[in-house]
Amino acid sequence: MTYGLGPVSPPPPRKPRRLDPRPHFLPDVSAQLDGISGCPALQVPDGHLARKVRDIVAQLDVSSLEAKYSSLGRQGHAPRAVLAVWVYASLTGVHHATKVAAATKTDAAFRLLSGGREISEATLKRFRQQSLAFFQAALQQTVDIAVARGLIDPSAIAVDSVRLRSAASTKSVRTAERSKRRLSELQAQDESALDDQAKAARKRKIEDHNAAVEACAATDRTNIVTTCPSAGLLKFPDGASGAGHRVTVSATGVAERLVLALLVGYASHDYGLLKPIVEATHNALERAGVSEDVRLQIAGDAGYFSENDLVFAEANRSRFDVLIKEGSYATEDRKAPKHFGREAFTVEGETVTCPAGRAMLGPKRKGGGRLVWRGEGCESCPLRERCTSSMQRAFEMSPALEAARQAMRTRMSQPDAKTRYNQRIATIEPVFSGLEWAMGFRRLSTRHSAGVEAEITLKLLAYNLGRLIELAERPAGAAGAGAGVRVLACLHGELIPALSERVGTPFILRVYLDAA
Ligand code: SF4
Numbered sequence: 454m455t456y457g458l459g460p461v462s463p464p465p466p467r468k469p470r471r472l473d474p475r476p477h478f479l480p481d482v483s484a485q486l487d488g489i490s491g492c493p494a495l496q497v498p499d500g501h502l503a504r505k506v507r508d509i510v511a512q513l514d515v516s517s518l519e520a521k522y523s524s525l526g527r528q529g530h531a532p533r534a535v536l537a538v539w540v541y542a543s544l545t546g547v548h549h550a551t552k553v554a555a556a557t558k559t560d561a562a563f564r565l566l567s568g569g570r571e572i573s574e575a576t577l578k579r580f581r582q583q584s585l586a587f588f589q590a591a592l593q594q595t596v597d598i599a600v601a602r603g604l605i606d607p608s609a610i611a612v613d614s615v616r617l618r619s620a621a622s623t624k625s626v627r628t629a630e631r632s633k634r635r636l637s638e639l640q641a642q643d644e645s646a647l648d649d650q651a652k653a654a655r656k657r658k659i660e661d662h663n664a665a666v667e668a669c670a671a672t673d674r675t676n677i678v679t680t681c682p683s684a685g686l687l688k689f690p691d692g693a694s695g696a697g698h699r700v701t702v703s704a705t706g707v708a709e710r711l712v713l714a715l716l717v718g719y720a721s722h723d724y725g726l727l728k729p730i731v732e733a734t735h736n737a738l739e740r741a742g743v744s745e746d747v748r749l750q751i752a753g754d755a756g757y758f759s760e761n762d763l764v765f766a767e768a769n770r771s772r773f774d775v776l777i778k779e780g781s782y783a784t785e786d787r788k789a790p791k792h793f794g795r796e797a798f799t800v801e802g803e804t805v806t807c808p809a810g811r812a813m814l815g816p817k818r819k820g821g822g823r824l825v826w827r828g829e830g831c832e833s834c835p836l837r838e839r840c841t842s843s844m845q846r847a848f849e850m851s852p853a854l855e856a857a858r859q860a861m862r863t864r865m866s867q868p869d870a871k872t873r874y875n876q877r878i879a880t881i882e883p884v885f886s887g888l889e890w891a892m893g894f895r896r897l898s899t900r901h902s903a904g905v906e907a908e909i910t911l912k913l914l915a916y917n918l919g920r921l922i923e924l925a926e927r928p929a930g931a932a933g934a935g936a937g938v939r940v941l942a943c944l945h946g947e948l949i950p951a952l953s954e955r956v957g958t959p960f961i962l963r964v965y966l967d968a969a
Pocket residue numbers: 807808809810811827828829830831832834835836837840841845846
């Protein structure tokens with residue numbers, strides 16, 4: 454007797470699982486009731502800034518961010534939600550990932566934006582550090598939106614820079630000059646008189662200073678910040694010097710005050726930065742659909758009244774109408790301010806007359822197209838003490854710079870230039886006050902080279918999104934800050950005390966600032 458079950462048939466071929474190639478993210482549970490923290494969607498009132506941030510971030514294309522995620526493995530936080538959290542945090546003055554992470558546990562507005570999820574500090578930091586390219590593209594998207602809404606005026610652009618403190622300590626700043634001096638002091642020490650510990654400390658210091666001198670030479674810098682290579686030694690407006698970043702920004706519109714482009718660097722001054730920021734601005738507007746034929750009008754302060762910037766402005770006058778005011782300190786002889794400056798010498802062709810009325814000897818040609826004259830009879834000159842501390846006064850000049858300087862003076866003397874230039878302060882300074890005072894962002898929270906630029910770009914992206922939110926709420930045809938200044942300027946003297954009582958000090962203060 455057989456109990457045959459018959460031939461066993463092979464199992465049917467397994468249907469291959471069709472995976473959705475699109476990445477999946479944690480679902481938004483902000484509308485669900487959480488037993489402990491409640492329901493963010495109910496807790497956050499209509500019209501709250503968090504809701505406005507969520508709406509405007511929803512308009513951004515984040516596909517480049519989402520493409521970095523795989524459809525396999527555990528689901529992560531939606532990049533759009535993390536971006537919205539960072540934008541809201543930036544606008545409300547929370548800049549450290551630790552604090553933002555804590556807020557996503559307890560703050561209803563943050564939980565609404567995070568999709569009802571807690572986001573860890575590590576996730577927030579990683580997102581910010583790795584998303585520079587996206588932040589730059591998103592800033593461009595804000596310019597695109599502004600152009601589409603008619604908020605960009607190519608004839609009202611201003612450029613300037615702000616200094617932000619680095620997350621690095623001042624102790625980590627090394628200047629080539631000081632390191633060389635310390636090296637010679639250390640090498641002059643008698644090593645035999647030192648104990649083992651002191652010898653080791655001396656050796657370490659020599660290595661550190663040698664490394665600093667070599668790094669400065671390799672990067673053609675006068676100083677480096679050992680813990681943050683993208684920072685430099687900067688002097689801040691309060692007079693203190695320390696590690697910092699120079700952020701050069703172009704913005705448009707007295708009423709709109711939207712950022713168009715930015716550069717992050719470590720230069721101690723603005724010289725030579727006009728060309729890169731103007732070209733970045735031009736590219737941003739071109740990408741946003743502004744015709745290449747539109748001539749941009751750009752105002753910059755005396756910090757750009759330097760050779761490279763003036764020569765660039767003059768060479769590109771057909772494309773960009775650049776207005777730069779000459780500062781009272783814009784002299785060639787910056788190293789010796791006690792001595793006669795450039796304005797005390799008269800230049801006519803290749804003849805230079807010194808303050809004593811004597812024709813100077815020269816010119817001799819130097820590199821870079823520069824010419825040098827030397828004083829004649831300086832030894833017996835009664836003005837010598839005010840003219841030079843050397844045997845003979847040298848006067849150096851670049852004909853290209855002179856021509857560019859004269860062209861800028863001519864442009865600035867034209868009737869429309871002063872009015873237009875005076876709008877510069879109301880266009881660019883509110884961007885910096887918004888960043889430093891309204892958003893409270895004066896110091897970076899990262900020292901990583903990739904993270905520094907990403908963090909600064911994120912803050913300016915948040916600033917632009919905040920401006921777009923405000924501008925969208927303004928009733929059609931409502932006056933901007935510029936119009937407000939004009940109206941109140943007419944009333945100045947009679948009605949301002951009465952207005953102070955009615956509208957309060959902050960409004961009046963703002964009016965005075967803009968009017969200045
Ligand atoms: S010191 Fe020489 S260059 Fe200066 S004013 Fe006198 S003569 Fe002229």
